[in-house]
Amino acid sequence: MWCFTDACSVPVSEIIAVEETDVHGKHHSSGKWQKMEKPYAFTVHCVKRARRHRWKWAQVTFWCPEEQLCHLWLQTLREMLEKLTSRPKHLLVFINPFGGKGQGKRIYERKVAPLFTLASITTDIIVTEHANQAKETLYEINIDKYDGIVCVGGDGMFSEVLHGLIGRTQRSAGVDQNHPRAVLVPSSLRIGIIPAGSTDCVCYSTVGTSDAETSALHIVVGDSLAMDVSSVHHNSTLLRYSVSLLGYGFYGDIIKDSEKKRWLGLARYDFSGLKTFLSHHCYEGTVSFLPAQHTVGSPRDGKPCRAGCFVCRQSRQQLEEEQKKALYGLEAAEDVEEWQVVCGKFLAINATNMSCACRRSPGGLSPAAHLGDGSSDLILIRKCSRFNFLRFLIRHTNQQDQFDFTFVEVYRVKKFQFTSKHVEDEDSDLKEGGKKRFGHICSSHPSCCCAVSNSSWNCDGEVLHSPAIEVRVHCQLVRLFARGIEENLKPDLHS
Numbered sequence: 001m002w003c004f005t006d007a008c009s010v011p012v013s014e015i016i017a018v019e020e021t022d023v024h025g026k027h028h029s030s031g032k033w034q035k036m037e038k039p040y041a042f043t044v045h046c047v048k049r050a051r052r053h054r055w056k057w058a059q060v061t062f063w064c065p066e067e068q069l070c071h072l073w074l075q076t077l078r079e080m081l082e083k084l085t086s087r088p089k090h091l092l093v094f095i096n097p098f099g100g101k102g103q104g105k106r107i108y109e110r111k112v113a114p115l116f117t118l119a120s121i122t123t124d125i126i127v128t129e130h131a132n133q134a135k136e137t138l139y140e141i142n143i144d145k146y147d148g149i150v151c152v153g154g155d156g157m158f159s160e161v162l163h164g165l166i167g168r169t170q171r172s173a174g175v176d177q178n179h180p181r182a183v184l185v186p187s188s189l190r191i192g193i194i195p196a197g198s199t200d201c202v203c204y205s206t207v208g209t210s211d212a213e214t215s216a217l218h219i220v221v222g223d224s225l226a227m228d229v230s231s232v233h234h235n236s237t238l239l240r241y242s243v244s245l246l247g248y249g250f251y252g253d254i255i256k257d258s259e260k261k262r263w264l265g266l267a268r269y270d271f272s273g274l275k276t277f278l279s280h281h282c283y284e285g286t287v288s289f290l291p292a293q294h295t296v297g298s299p300r301d302g303k304p305c306r307a308g309c310f311v312c313r314q315s316r317q318q319l320e321e322e323q324k325k326a327l328y329g330l331e332a333a334e335d336v337e338e339w340q341v342v343c344g345k346f347l348a349i350n351a352t353n354m355s356c357a358c359r360r361s362p363g364g365l366s367p368a369a370h371l372g373d374g375s376s377d378l379i380l381i382r383k384c385s386r387f388n389f390l391r392f393l394i395r396h397t398n399q400q401d402q403f404d405f406t407f408v409e410v411y412r413v414k415k416f417q418f419t420s421k422h423v424e425d426e427d428s429d430l431k432e433g434g435k436k437r438f439g440h441i442c443s444s445h446p447s448c449c450c451a452v453s454n455s456s457w458n459c460d461g462e463v464l465h466s467p468a469i470e471v472r473v474h475c476q477l478v479r480l481f482a483r484g485i486e487e488n489l490k491p492d493l494h495s
Contacts, residue, residue, distance in 0.1 A: 010060060013084065014047040016220055017118050018077045020070070021061055039063050040070035044077070045118055047217050053208030053485060055217045057115060087222035088147035088190075088481075091116070093125045094134040094161060096153030096196070104152045104196040112152070112194055112216040119220045123150075131160075138164030139171070148190040148481060150219065154197015155244065159460050161191055162478065163241055166229065180233040184474050192219040192481035198269070201244050205354040205364065206371060208485035219481040226312075226372045226476035228353045232459060234466045240459045243478075244356050245365065246471065247458040248418065249283050250276060250348035250381070255458040277390070282383040283455050285467070286343040289416035292375035292473075293338070294318040297368065299377045299410045300403055304355065305370040307484035312476075315373035319414075319475050342380060342409065347389055349418060350379040351471060361396045366410070371484065374475030378416055380409040413473075420467035422453040 021041040041063045048058035064070040081087075097105050105127060116123060124146075128134055134151065138161065143149075151161045165187050170177050173185040193215055195203040200210035206225060207214060230242040245251065253276045254269065261268040296318070297303060297311040305312065353376050355364030366377040381392065384407040395402035403410045457464035 010044055010046045012077070012080050014221055015077065015081060016045040016047070016057065016115065016217070017120070018042055018044050018074055018081070020074060039065070040067045042070055042074050042077075047221065053214070054211045055214040057213065057217065084222060086224060087119070088121055088219065090122050090146055091124075091148050091150050091192070091219075092141075092143070092146045093123050093150045093152065094137075094157065095125065095127045096151070096157040097127055099153040099157055099197050101196075101198075104157075104194075107196045107212050108152045108194060111212045115213070115216045115220055121220065128157075134160040135164035135167070138168050143168065143189065146189065148192055148219070150192040150194060150481075152194040152196055154195070155199060155201050155461055156197070158191070158193050158202050159241075159243075159462070162229070162243065165189060165191065166241060166478065177231070177238045178233070178236055180231070180236060180470050180472060184229075184231070184477055186477050186479070190224060190479045190481050199358045199360075201356055201358050202354070204359070205244070205357050206480055206482040206484065210359065215481075218483065223481055223483040225480045225482040225484055227478050227480055228372055228374060228376070229474050229477040230351070230353055230376055230471050231474060232457075232464065233470045233472075234468060239464050239466065239469065240462060242351075242459050242471075243353050244460050245458060246351040246376075246460075246469075248349040248467070249281070249346055249455050251350065251458040252456040252463075253279070253281065255461060256456045256463050259463060277386075277393075280347070280386050280389070281455070282345045282347045283453075283467075284343075284345045284421040285349075286341060286419045286421070287349060287378070287380060287416060288339055288341045288418075289378055289411060289413040290339050292373075292412045292414040294322050294414070295370070295373045295375050295412055297370060297373065297412070299366055299368055299379075299412050300401065301368055304367055305372075305484060307486045309370060309372070309484060311370050312372040315370070315375070316475060319374045340411075345383040346380055347383055348379075348381040350381075351376045351413075351416065352379070353473065363396065363399065363402075365396065365402075372476045374473055375412045375414050376416075376471070376473050378411045378413045379403070380411075382407040382409070415470075415472045417470045418468065420454050422467075 019042065021043045041061050044060045044062065046058055046060060048056045050056050062073065064073065093108070095104050095108055126137060134157065149161050149165060151157045166184065167177065169185055169187040175182050175185055193203045194212050195210040195215060196212065203215060204210050206227070207218060227243060230246065232239045232242055232246065254272045257272040257275060258268040261271060264271060295311070295315040297315070303311065350365055352366045352369050354371050355367055355369050357364035366379065369377045381389070388405065388407065392402060392405055392408060454467045457469060
């Protein structure tokens with residue numbers, strides 16, 4: 001048997017499909033196949049790696065001297081593919097026709113649907129007509145017949161599907177989502193993201209690119225990646241779930257201002273970003289957090305999360321050991337001893353469950369943040385000059401350490417709370433709890449000249465108007481059709 005190219009190796013796990021090739025009437029100028037009187041061939045559709053973590057749909061043709069041998073190869077390969085039980089057979093697809101540049105439906109039809117058809121994946125497609133339709137649908141329909149949910153759109157569309165799937169799972173399990181200490185139940189369904197938005201942060205941070213074909217191929221081969229989710233509560237009421245960024249101050253002000261300028265399209269983010277930077281507001285408050293002592297990594301260790309991440313595996317195991325101890329009533333005692341508090345005036349407070357990388361910021365807000373280690377990187381940017389804050393922002397676009405400033409602090413945490421100084425009386429329950437449990441670690445800073453009292457929270461691109469929140473990280477609560485960002489490989493190299 002000969003391959004159409006000089007030499008190639010195709011792992012079975014990355015084969016999309018195999019089919020018999022019609023060689024009748026084909027004419028080739030050279031090759032060993034010419035020595036065969038009646039050549040037979042089959043084509044393997046597979047994954048081919050390209051630059052910058054992109055995957056491509058490739059075809060490799062194998063030639064056989066005998067028909068029986070050709071059919072044996074076809075039968076054997078198909079049987080091997082059938083044994084790959086992680087691959088989806090039937091998917092529910094939500095398409096947002098309005099997100100990003102409004103190209104969601106076109107991207108799906110041109111780049112994704114042909115691959116699903118080739119891989120014999122059947123789909124039920126819902127083109128959404130209004131906000132929260134995907135979330136509402138997941139609460140209502142029978143999802144047991146699906147192997148996964150696919151969302152075509154931006155981060156907002158993914159958030160809808162995430163909330164719907166988590167909420168539906170908790171309702172079925174009888175878990176009260178509004179209880180801040182509730183142990184949430186993971187769903188058995190995976191979520192696939194076909195990027196068609198403006199930033200596609202979640203896709204970029206979990207696959208390494210915002211290329212639709214790459215994401216479709218990860219779905220086809222049945223990749224699985226467990227990812228942390230943070231629950232955000234206020235006064236024992238669930239506000240939202242977060243997988244990427246929780247931002248107060250700078251990023252909260254940007255998203256709040258941009259909501260008023262939707263008529264500008266995507267340009268509203270740049271406009272609001274410049275306006276917010278020039279305003280240079282800082283906000284006074286108290287951040288209380290529980291350090292993530294279970295994790296084997298740290299925010300500044302320079303070890304980014306990659307496919308098959310050792311840090312995520314080890315952190316998960318250590319967190320499970322902690323949870324076993326909690327069964328014996330040890331958790332409450334540990335909380336009292338370990339909680340720390342930082343108070344002051346802040347330009348920004350960011351909490352990231354992932355690197356939050358995107359095209360504009362390849363390293364992201366926290367380059368060493370991990371997808372499934374049960375922790376969030378809490379970044380505090382204290383009041384500083386406008387010039388110094390600009391230096392901090394610029395470092396998000398290059399390879400320099402953005403935490404290497406005296407006004408920046410970063411902690412890896414598994415829980416945290418924030419209370420604005422101007423609403424402490426309204427949220428006395430959080431304040432009194434803090435007095436009993438925490439010892440303050442405060443620094444003296446010059447008073448802020450800004451008259452603004454409170455900001456809003458940016459929760460994965462949505463506005464949360466309550467300044468006082470309580471956040472808890474739920475380790476590996478959801479799974480994506482992804483494998484994490486692979487280490488840089490040479491193009492066309494199969495591993």
